[in-house]
Amino acid sequence: MPTDVERWKDEVYGEEIRGHLFEFAEAGWDAIPDEEHDAWFERFKWWGLYHQRKGQESYFMLRIGTPNGVLEPGQLETVAEVADEYARGPADNPEFGAAYCDWTTRQSIQLHWITLEDVPDIFETLEAAGLSTKQACGDSWRNIVGCPVAGKDTHEHVDAWPVAEELHETFKGDDDYANLPRKWKVSVTGCDQGCGQGDINDLAFEPAERDGELGFNVRLGGGLARKEPRFARDVDVWVPEEKVTDVAAAATELFDDYGDRENRYNARMKFLVDEWGAEKVRSVLQEEYVDWELESAGDDLREQYTYNAGGDEHGDHVGVHQQPDGNYYVGLNVLVGRMGVDDVAELAALADEYGSGEVRLTQRQNVVVTDVPEATLDDFLAEPLLENYSPDPHPFMRGSIACTGTEYCSLSIVETKNRQVRYARWLKDNVDVPEGVTDFHVHLSGCTASCAQPQIADVSLRGMKTRKDGEPVEALDVGLGGGLGEHPRFADWVEMRVPADEVPGYIRNLLEAYVAEREERDVPEDRRQRDGDAVEYETFREFVARRDEDALQGLADPEETSYEDPYMHNTKTTWYPYADEDDLDASPAPTDGSGEPLSVDD
Amino acid sequence: MADRVLDVNAYTTFTLLDGELAGHGWRTDAPAVLNVTTGGDDEVVLELELDNTATDDVPSHADRVALSPGEARDLAAELESYAGRAED
Numbered sequence: 001m002p003t004d005v006e007r008w009k010d011e012v013y014g015e016e017i018r019g020h021l022f023e024f025a026e027a028g029w030d031a032i033p034d035e036e037h038d039a040w041f042e043r044f045k046w047w048g049l050y051h052q053r054k055g056q057e058s059y060f061m062l063r064i065g066t067p068n069g070v071l072e073p074g075q076l077e078t079v080a081e082v083a084d085e086y087a088r089g090p091a092d093n094p095e096f097g098a099a100y101c102d103w104t105t106r107q108s109i110q111l112h113w114i115t116l117e118d119v120p121d122i123f124e125t126l127e128a129a130g131l132s133t134k135q136a137c138g139d140s141w142r143n144i145v146g147c148p149v150a151g152k153d154t155h156e157h158v159d160a161w162p163v164a165e166e167l168h169e170t171f172k173g174d175d176d177y178a179n180l181p182r183k184w185k186v187s188v189t190g191c192d193q194g195c196g197q198g199d200i201n202d203l204a205f206e207p208a209e210r211d212g213e214l215g216f217n218v219r220l221g222g223g224l225a226r227k228e229p230r231f232a233r234d235v236d237v238w239v240p241e242e243k244v245t246d247v248a249a250a251a252t253e254l255f256d257d258y259g260d261r262e263n264r265y266n267a268r269m270k271f272l273v274d275e276w277g278a279e280k281v282r283s284v285l286q287e288e289y290v291d292w293e294l295e296s297a298g299d300d301l302r303e304q305y306t307y308n309a310g311g312d313e314h315g316d317h318v319g320v321h322q323q324p325d326g327n328y329y330v331g332l333n334v335l336v337g338r339m340g341v342d343d344v345a346e347l348a349a350l351a352d353e354y355g356s357g358e359v360r361l362t363q364r365q366n367v368v369v370t371d372v373p374e375a376t377l378d379d380f381l382a383e384p385l386l387e388n389y390s391p392d393p394h395p396f397m398r399g400s401i402a403c404t405g406t407e408y409c410s411l412s413i414v415e416t417k418n419r420q421v422r423y424a425r426w427l428k429d430n431v432d433v434p435e436g437v438t439d440f441h442v443h444l445s446g447c448t449a450s451c452a453q454p455q456i457a458d459v460s461l462r463g464m465k466t467r468k469d470g471e472p473v474e475a476l477d478v479g480l481g482g483g484l485g486e487h488p489r490f491a492d493w494v495e496m497r498v499p500a501d502e503v504p505g506y507i508r509n510l511l512e513a514y515v516a517e518r519e520e521r522d523v524p525e526d527r528r529q530r531d532g533d534a535v536e537y538e539t540f541r542e543f544v545a546r547r548d549e550d551a552l553q554g555l556a557d558p559e560e561t562s563y564e565d566p567y568m569h570n571t572k573t574t575w576y577p578y579a580d581e582d583d584l585d586a587s588p589a590p591t592d593g594s595g596e597p598l599s600v601d602d
Numbered sequence: 603m604a605d606r607v608l609d610v611n612a613y614t615t616f617t618l619l620d621g622e623l624a625g626h627g628w629r630t631d632a633p634a635v636l637n638v639t640t641g642g643d644d645e646v647v648l649e650l651e652l653d654n655t656a657t658d659d660v661p662s663h664a665d666r667v668a669l670s671p672g673e674a675r676d677l678a679a680e681l682e683s684y685a686g687r688a689e690d
Contacts, residue, residue, distance in 0.1 A: 053612070226609050227605075227606060227607060227608065262642065263642060406612075409612075410612060410613075411611040411612050411613070412611070412612060413610065413611060413612050413614075413617060447609075447610060447611035447612065448606070448609045448610050448611060449611060463610070464610065464617065465617045465618040466618065466633065467618065467633075472618055477604065477606065478604075479604075479605075492605075493603065493605035493606070494604050495604055495655070496604050496606075496633075496653045496654075496655045497618075497633060497653065549603060553604070553655070572612055
């Protein structure tokens with residue numbers, strides 16, 4: 001029996017949704033019949049619009065898909081203008097103000113408090129700048145991710161940016177690929193660091209050499225969502241650059257035909273690969289979807305991957321790095337990926353002044369300003385904006401990622417972004433960074449949907465509830481030791497329902513245990529020249545990996561500290577967690593296009 | 603093992619209930635997740651998971667039962683009835 005979503009998609013989906021969207025925008029929010037809300041909200045996702053959660057009716061999150069995270073000159077300025085004019089809601093965020101932009105873990109942009117009535121003007125402004133919300137959400141090709149400095153990276157073997165661009169142009173808006181069984185996430189990487197995070201995508205192209213030619217190996221069926229994380233499986237296929245689009249089309253068609261449209265839980269590619277195995281996936285791809293002989297996998301570069309591999313890494317792109325053309329790219333840390341709109345406008349202006357105007361977004365929620373000449377690099381680094389968005393951040397600031405959380409999201413059960421900001425600041429002020437640690441990743445996701453990618457962090461935090469002093473409070477499940485690299489590893493879940501205000505104390509105690517118990521080892525000779533030391537400590541990830549479950553649970557205890565958490569109450573049941581009057585009854589929503597409350601009986 | 607089996611999000615019916623694991627000769631209190639959802643073939647699914655960190659007596663797991671719409675209504679009526687008694 002088809003699901004409700006499949007029925008709704010059969011009726012109206014893809015490009016045609018736009019006409020309906022504009023009609024509703026013209027007629028106003030309350031023109032959408034109540035009984036059709038679920039159907040239309042599901043369809044609007046295809047055009048990048050997610051209806052915000054209970055208590056925020058009539059307001060939408062708007063997602064702009066920027067392929068490979070690339071914002072061409074002038075585009076960031078447009079994003080700032082749109083956020084400034086349209087992404088202002090009825091209440092301010094105490095950390096970020098009245099309007100801001102979120103950089104996501106899939107190199108996209110999210111704005112909040114968007115009203116339906118403004119959508120036509122927003123689309124016109126974005127599209128005039130070459131930006132689009134098309135297929136940013138929904139059951140189709142999502143934003144294509146990859147190495148954010150593709151084409152500007154000395155670690156690069158293949159320039160994957162033209163490949164990502166071609167995939168974007170081919171599969172966005174093509175009706176044949178507009179309605180898939182479920183979302184379809186694709187990664188393309190050409191560098192030797194693994195920063196495309198191909199392992200957690202439905203379809204991944206990773207650099208590989210075959211018979212002396214550089215191209216891509218293909219992996220299928222990765223993903224983190226729900227309680228079933230999978231790394232993408234090697235299907236033993238290598239493609240030259242010119243065949244990438246054909247193979248991508250073939251894999252998409254296979255998923256379209258064989259993905260489970262009767263059960264959305266099972267609809268992701270990872271479950272089809274589970275069911276069939278990589279060998280059958282390859283043979284079906286060969287026999288039914290391509291008309292040439294697929295070549296077997298080439299020699300990959302995975303043993304060189306440093307991105308989120310547990311040790312020192314360049315792959316998060318924070319810092320100052322020289323491009324092959326002699327200019328520099330400067331990766332700036334954006335705590336939890338959120339920037340106030342004035343800062344976004346300033347960043348756009350600085351990118352224009354010092355670089356080419358291009359700005360790129362990373363999968364660690366950070367930004368990269370490219371093409372800065374050596375002559376003006378120091379002046380750029382001295383700009384006041386970089387005090388808050390540092391190219392050399394403290395490890396706890398650098399490693400912090402958070403999803404949207406109960407501020408706006410219908411799925412989350414805990415507050416996330418502001419809490420993670422407070423965690424990072426407290427850790428920075430109160431916990432010594434263990435000697436030798438430059439990156440320490442703490443990812444906070446509000447539920448099992450895993451938008452903050454918690455399973456691939458040193459410390460994985462996932463929203464839960466517990467009882468403390470007799471009262472229900474927000475809590476987090478805790479996992480340890482996840483990451484990517486040559487041998488990716490999902491976190492081991494160690495603690496359940498830790499009260500949110502005891503998590504910083506837990507992390508402090510955990511790091512103290514790591515410092516006390518970690519092992520030293522000889523540094524391989526070829527690496528000794530770099531830092532001169534003959535011994536080094538095992539990484540936190542290695543420290544976790546060699547311990548069993550009982551040992552991990554005995555490492556540290558949660559503890560109350562000087563950390564204060566203003567979001568311990570059930571923020572899911574507020575209309576907005578930071579409002580002075582936060583009860584659902586105090587919500588002004590739904591409102592008309594000008595922000596005036598509408599009677600719910602209208 | 604501290605890894606949950608069930609998804610937990612804002613649509614989960616109850617994310618924090620007081621539960622109890624019981625076997626022959628043993629009982630252990632544990633927080634619980636209880637959820638109602640739809641299954642395939644016109645089913646209602648009731649699923650329950652008790653936090654596994656509370657015990658070593660059973661492996662990490664969740665329990666599910668499928669109910670027909672009629673059975674789900676019978677259950678709802680029973681719950682309603684017993685809720686009334688509990689309040690009396």
